[in-house]
Amino acid sequence: MTQRIISAGLPAPRHLFLSGGKAPSVLNAQPPKYKLPKAEFINCVKRLGGIAREILEEPELIDFFEPILRADFQALETYVYHPTTPFDIPMTILHGLSDIEIAYQDLLAWQQETRQPIAIKRFQGGHFFIFEHLAQLGQLFNQALIR
Structure with missing residues (x-):
């Protein structure tokens, strides 16, 4: 930006x-998280913290937020660095x-x-x-x- x-x-x-x-x-040496199956992806998000327990325990809210979170992970994990001044x-x-x-x-x-x-x-x-x-x-x- x-x-x-x-x-x-x-x-x-x-x-x-x-x-x-x-x-x-810094290259990302870990496999991409945005491609994980749903249960594994949600567990990854839980480990990071920052999302209220109430959201994580409500399947409808998980269904709503999952694509948004995956898009965030994808943007970070697929970014290609080009050195600049x-x-x-x-x-x-x-x-x-x-x-x-x-x-x-x-x-x-x-x-x-x-x-x-x-x-x-x-x-x-x-x-x-x-x-x-x-x-x-x-x-x-x-x-x-x-x-």
Whole structure:
């Protein structure tokens, strides 16, 4: 998205906060989850957390959300990285310490995408740690953006 903004001649973001994902240059070595059979796919989504138990226990809601979730996974898992000139934008990478999907070295690769030094901020919690740290994240965003 940032590349499109800059290519369109629009003002570049002042700061990028990135969460829940490996750097785009990191190849996905795992088999695609979006192709899993329904039961396996739903179990994968459950392991990540972030979806209310009430939704996961209601078959009609699962039927509604499953294609949306699969489309999200497909977009991420089929993305093809094309290196571009690194941005001149500060980046803060946010990561849940218990996020089993993303290794620390996969976060370090974000440095390839900017000429500015990246900052990696790690928080207690899994993939959806943000819900448990809203106040801290608000402070972090505020500090970075008022400079």
